[in-house]
Amino acid sequence: MTSTRSLSRRSVLAGAGAAVAAPSIWTSAQAQAGNTIKIGMPLALTGPLGSVGQQQKRGAEFHTKWINDRGGILGRKVELLIEDTVGNPATCVRKAQEMVERHDVRLFTGITLSSEALAIVPKLNEWNSIFISSDNGDGRLTAASLVPNFFRANTSGPMGTRAVSLYLRETTHKKFFALGLDYAWGHNSVQVFEEEIKRMGREFVGKVFAPTGTKDYSTYITRLRQSGADAVYLVLAGDDNNAFIAQAAQYQLASRMALLAEQLELSTMRAVGDACLGMIVSARYAFTIDNPKNKEFVELWKKEYDGLVPDQFEGEQWQCQQVFVAGITKAGSIEADKLRPALEDLTIDDIKGKVHMRKCDHQGVQQGFVVKASKREGFSHPVPEVIATLAADRVTPPCNKMTYDD
């Protein structure tokens, strides 16, 4: 009895010892986890813009795997924290806050909607976090709403609109109408387009906005037909883009007017098929962009994803991750106070050519591309063919502005 008791006492002691030792094990595990570079991505993975969020996710995951295979950044592995926001700004803020408080996230990217991004940026200072946008279009983010910890690596809405407008100067369309999604990005881009058209001395005959998730676009199509315009500029994305283009083709709208758009992803081209043929679109990224880095990227992507080619926001997300890599490497840290100056005036040369993160408003100065939805051998659906490449200094607006002077 006695020996058993002493044994049990010994095991109790051992247990106590383990319990005392445990915190130190826990700390080292923490330190190990803390050694990864965590990037928070509160994405709209579902909802009307779910297809955009899914692309951002794939783009970031592909890049993370690639960089981790090369030893990570500063010898630290990259770890993505991904949550679904359904595209709701309030949910986005809550999920981002959780990432900061529970997982000590100091880097953000991939926030899908501009309305979500506009809700996040006022918090960045309090969170001591850097947010590099990979797709947010709203011009205000680098103008009136600019905060020190926000950077935009992607082509903004005004820049996309500007690229198409510069292209339009070479065409003969006279009267323009605009249809946009009824939220921050749609309004912003339509406004920029209207100003561009007026400055060109051509006629802007009207605009209308549709709520995200609109199923029946027939009344909008009727409005377009009645406007007498010979070209319409569309600022739609995701499900709305699919629905509009499919229905416009059924109404044979393209026989009446040219369809121009700020956005036409490959996923939409696949979903609507030949209905989008001939559309002229500003592309933030296209797999057909002709430069060696892009060719290499497309081949890597095809290998990973069974021969599929990268879509617009997959390419944009890759470029954004490359900005992270260059910035963190230069700063030697992910601390906002060190990373911010490192990102300012940083230049990378990647899949879209040179991107210069200018200091004045944190916008990535980069080339603009105009593409046409065309048939191409080896593809069962239309693909974007680059028809114009526009110089970075013509496409990027003056500092802290979202409109252009010329």
Add this chain to the structure above:
Amino acid sequence: MSTLAFLLNQSVNALSQAALLFFLGVGLTLIFGIMRIVNFAHGTLYMLGAFVGYSAVRITGSYWGALVAAPLVVGLLGTAFEFGILRRLYRRDAHAFLMVTFGLALVTGEAVRLIWGSEALQVPAPALLSGVVFLLDEPFPVYRLFLAAAGAVMAFAIWQLLERTRLGLLIRATSQNAEMVHALGTDVNMIRSAVFGIGCGLAALGGVLAAPLVTASHGMAASAVIDAFVIVIIGGMGSFLGSLIGALLVAFVQVFGNYYYPDFALAFMYLLMLLVLVVRPGGLLGKEA
């Protein structure tokens, strides 16, 4: 475009939208009438219909094949769900159904994502229906005419089923007094299974019919379930005719409201519902206040 041409075009268009809404609403209302349960999975089954339709087009090579396959597959799934799960819950209160149909919506939504991926998929209208006709010199898609016709035919068929057939008689009787029907020697559970299956099948038919307009996408589910509820609330819970009137009202108000006041596009349906609820709290043709 003349005013007359405009009105004609938009009215026919509203009829085509009403047809889609009717397929959603009538299934929900039939299920409620018989089982006194609100099927939260209705929008998801509508979406499932579109995706099953996509696969059916791929397999059979024909849109017509999809029109048959989608309601059939989803209807059978609905029947199996009633048979396997819902049936065990009839003695419980309404919360149990709420939870379990909501669960069905979540599981089905994720299953669709796993099977078909998360991108929208193309379901083209058949060549026969992909042209335009000219209504007073204005082009109008043949496919939308087809939708309006399909809605009218199905409304008539369901009405005949309910009024003229023995199954219809039993459905109406069960909705009035299930215990009495049971006491008279009819297997009420069989009727419930059948009605749940028919309701789900009708939602799927709506989904596969909507697919050429909006592509088969995950976004279909969320708005569809809200539309279906609004129609049923406007028409009156459990009323067949109510769901038809509700669908027509919502479609016309949305189409014309969207055109004249695009800034309030989202509000019209709810304003209509509010108005109906103020005037008739039980819905236009509903019995329960």
